[in-house]
Amino acid sequence: MKTVNIYIETTIKSPIVKDGKYASALVFTRSNGEEAYRVMSGEECESTYNRLTLIAIIKSLQKLKEQCHVVIHTDNAYIKNISEQGAPEKWRRSEWKKATGAEVQNKELWKMYLEEAEKHETEFRFCASNDYQGLLREELT
Template sequence: MDEVIVYTDGACSYNPGPGGWAAILLHGSRRKEISGGERETTNNRMELTAVIRALEALKKPCRVKVHSDSAYIVNCFKQKWHVKWQKNGWVTASKKPVENKDLWQRLLELMKQHEVEFIKVKGHSDVELNNRCDELARAAVPR
C-alpha cells in the first residue's frame, strides 16, 4: 500500500455561517492542494468535509496519515466515539442525536477503503502544512 500524508483544516466566518475546508495530500514528491466552501455551515462540518474530500481524492487504497488540528475528529477516532455512536443507533452518551451524522457516516465508509491514522497537530502554531491548510480554508470561504 502506498503511504499518503494528509493535512486538513476547516474554517467558518461565523458558526454557523459561511465556511471553507482544505486538504494537502503528499505522496512521495507529489503534492496536491484541494479546497472548497459552503455558504451555510459550521466549523465542525468543514473539518469533516476536509478529511472526506482528501480520502475521496485517493485513486486506490492507501495507508493514510491524517494530520488535523480538530480535537473533534481526532478524539472521535482515538477514543472510539464512532463505535459507541453506531452501537447506540447514532445517539450520544447524553442521549442526543450525533451531530453531523451524514458526514461521519460518509467518512467511516471511506475509511473502509484505506488504513487511516489520525494525528493531532496544534493549530495556529509552527506546523507549516497545517498553517497552509488554514490559509486555503479561509480563502475558500464564500464572501
C-alpha cells in the same frame, strides 16, 4: 502500502455557525521517490468548524484510488479525539445515538467518514501548523 498525509485547514476555528471554507493537501511519495501533493478546497454556507473539518477529510479520502496508510493532520482536537476513541463506530452500532440518547450531530458526515476510512488504515495527528499551511491558507482566500 502507500502512505498519504492529509493536511487540513479551515476558516472557522470556533464553535460558531457561519459561512466557511476548507482546504486540504494530500501529500505522498511517487514511485521515483519524489514528494507530490494535491490541494483541494471548498466552502459551505452556515457551517461549523467540525463540519468543515469532516468534509475536508471525507473529500480527501474519496480521492484515494487504492488502499493507503493515511495520516490525517488537523488542529481539530474534537474530531481527532472522537475518531481515535472509536465513537463513530459506537454511534453506528447504537443507531446514531449518543450514550445520553441524543442524536449525533453531523451524523450524515460521520457515516460518510466511516465508509471512506474503512477502506484505509487511518491515524490522526494533532497539528497546529505544518509545511503546507501557507499553501492551504492561499486556497482559503
